[in-house]
Amino acid sequence: MLEIKCPYCGKRSQNEFSYGGDATVKRPTLGEEISTEDWDNFVYFRDNPRGKHTELWHHVSGCRQWFKASRDTATHEIFDTCKMNEALNE
């Protein structure tokens, strides 16, 4: 079980959080004309890197805040976490 540092609450066990996927994905702007390919890339396609991954977590059994984390997908090392409006220390 991972130990994740919520930027609002501090270190908590993984079972308080839910995973939110790749944090670098940007949702297309509402009302914007967008090709099917670009839309499909947004909805369905994600990289599955071995190593450093910037991702979202939700402190769902805590403060209910979404935040960013930089985690190694192979070793589970978490390098940094930050609030949504902050930048990760990479």
Next chain:
Amino acid sequence: MSNAYRTKNSTGLINKNKKINFTFNGHTYHGYEGDTLASALISNGIHLIGRSFKYHRPRGFLGVGVEEPNAMVQLHEGNKSEPNIIATEVELVEGLKAKSQNCWPSVQFDIGEVNNLLNRFFPAGFYYKTFMWPKSFWMKIYEPFIRKAAGMGVAPLQPDPDRYEHNYEHCDVLVVGSGPSGLASALAAAKNGARVILAEDKANFGGSLLTDEVTIGNMSGKEWANDTVAQLKSLPNVILKKRSQVFGYYDHNMTVMIERVSDHQENPSKYTPRQRLHYIRAGEVIVSTGSIERPISFGNNDRPGILLASAAKEYMTVYETLVGKKPIIFTNNDTAYSTALEFLKNDITPVILDTRNNSNGELVKEVKQKGVNIRFNSGIADTKGHLKIKSAVIGELDKDKENFTSLESIDCDCICMSGGWTPTVHLSSQAGNKLKFNEEIDAFVPDKKRQRESAVGAANGSFTLNQSLAEGFQVGFDLSNKFTDNNIVTNTPNSKEPKYEKHERLWCMPLPQGKTPKRFIDFQNDVAVSDVELAIREGFRSIEHVKRYTTLGMAGDQGKTSNLNGLQYVSNIEKKIVPEVGHTTFRPPYTPVTIGAIVGREVGNHYLPTRKSPIHNWHEENNAVFVAAGLWQRPRYYPKESENMNDAVNREAANVRSNVGICDVTTLGKIDIKGPDAPEFLNRVYTNAWLKLPVGKARYGVMLREDGMVFDDGTTSRLSENHFHMTTTTAQAANVLSHLEYYLQVVWPELDVNVLSTTEQWSGIAVAGPKSRELLSKLFPNIDLSNEGLPFMGLVDTNIDGIFARIYRISFSGELAYEVNVESNFGLHMWKRIMDVGKAFNIEPYGTEALSTLRIEMGHVAGAELDGRAVPFDVGLNGMVSKKKDFIGKRSLSKEAFTSEDRQTIVGLVPLDKRTKIPEGSHIVENDKVASPVPKLGHVSSSCWSVEYNNPFSIAIIKDGKNKIGKNLFAVSPLKDISIPVEVVSSHYVDPDGERVRS
């Protein structure tokens, strides 16, 4: 005869003043306080304890602790019965009942032993080769045979009566193992002020200090251990846990430890758990788990009475038990000589066989000085004795040690063997540590760490006491300094122990000429040298493949005594060095863990939390049958007298259609939405328009996922300009909240909106049916509930009995209906008031079944239709989709696949005979007479008995549904083996124009 095998001196940890009775295979014996089941049996001269896994060979004790591969027993009886318990780990307790496993009819005479005589038919890979074909034999012949032959104990059929608990701990430094390096680490870290947990698997702290004759400072090893434990006990920042095995090392320094709390107690109090599972998140973990002695492979090296030399020593020094009175000691190193010295203390002179040409180690000299003849350059070729070792065929080895030059037989009643020592690296390996091979000790030691874990002492390959203590004190201090600023150094005491000479690289004896006795490597899985040879001969090269093919090291003991010997043997055949062969990965658990401990208190009703509405007790008092809806308990129906479910549901639903019904809808998800951008936010979240919803009005909304699938639906109302009250389905309440938070916090943080779950703050009561207006008008005489005063989708705030109430005119049943919301604490009061007034209108409560019936008849979609595979078009919600604005998931709806005309869409089904209910999940096919696979048009999502038309009615999702209306098809349920001819109708079966809700 009883306890005839006890040592002369009582210098161990046995309390002879407390006798303990126990039974083994039906016979009563006694031991003493401090005994394990193993030591008590051995002190009674019993070595035969079970039969081996594959060949059913008689087996005895090999070890004295967790390393024991053979001595597994079935413990206790009835619902407390427990299989596969390692006898060396069981503390003796009054009345303990144990019996042998894997033997029938008895351990002395076991039918399965025929496998041993047929052993040439049971080589490595036997199961793979034999049980391949024909396929039809698997279920009836092969599987039962394997199950019967696979010799493990029997799990009880009754529920486990014992109590298990979970505990969460945090510490700066966790020290695993309380030998010299563990005690040193714990003391250094604790004195420096770190929060320390020291875990010891056995019933006593001290590890090797309890058995070795050493001096630390001016104390004996044992005294120093006791003194250190006393010091640790006096410190407030230390938790000492004995009978506690750290068995798992997971990510981010999460370790899991099993504590045997009351297994050793005669009469534990009722609420004392049997075992406790500790989840320990440690800042740093010090692995001081010591080392395990290696056996030597020689002909028939598995007979009862053949055991590890260190085990024999511990039985003598700690348990005051003699493993035999005519011992042979067989070794490739110096340490076994300490076992010889223990025998000599009991006036027993062992025969000593040493594979080496000579040794000048201090212990060897001491043994020599006592006049014992040591046979160097010698080994054991074979042994005799069916149920217990009787004699050994021994001899001198040739120059290359590949053959015996001469053989003779000597009598013995035990053989104590030592092949040197293997560091216990399991936890380090579990932590992700890349091990390296240490040629000095011919074993793997921890190397590159991935987590905050440090091995010290023997677990780190440091076999001398000096090294162990130095490492322990140093690492304990260094690591604790990460957590404190105290900088308090504890000095390492001087220590004295005998000097040892190096072991010999020889773990497998040659066969006696012309004979092929089995030379076992893995005792628990019955893997012999010949099996490894066969695997190599058949082309297996990777050690992982050899392991799986032979099952070497795959048993419950995790190869504690066999892994390295197996590797060594493979490397010998392959003429490679061990590090090139590599090693297999260790995985948790290090020792077997009771399922009960893993489950803990999460059994029965404690498995999940139960959510109850504030009206729950009323439902219970009124005979409700409950159904789980997620965590909620909801009334399913309220049977009267002899009614069955169908009768009750039909009565409840019909009463809504003709009079008025009342239903507890507290479980619906409710979300409070506030902020200047709230209308804009809802406009993005829902498929329909929200900007112009007037204050005081509710609107039905549908939300999608980005992939276009319907996610949830519900009614949301505008309470004031910037304040909305959203409802969700019971099932999706939590997901919808997370979804909203995601868009507000991650995607559109510029929107000024706050969302908050108010599900538990409001109690909701639906009042539905043609008489609902009359009823509520009587209850709330001060408000205008006329169609003009409170039209469909309107809402009004009011007060009753000093309680705030909000009345929504919304309907799920398709009837004229209202939903009254009050603060949760007043839910029951409100419910009772409505029931009171409702009596005059024949009000009756209705449960989720009637609720379903009413919505299915109306063609309202719910979870069964909104199953994550439906776009709005599929379920008749196209009218809800705005063409003007963008919203979550809209772009997906224009994808080709989602606009195709022949998508499966919603329809109604009525059986042609108007009597046969259509099972949910049935397949819809055009022709049920063609050969399978029959092309499938769709499936039945919901079924009910229409109380309006008094015949069955179902909702189905079928291909090109709209154009199938009026056609006859078949609903086929292969599970129930029925085919029902049905007519396709509109899904809006009752009141298709929605006149009633607006009346």
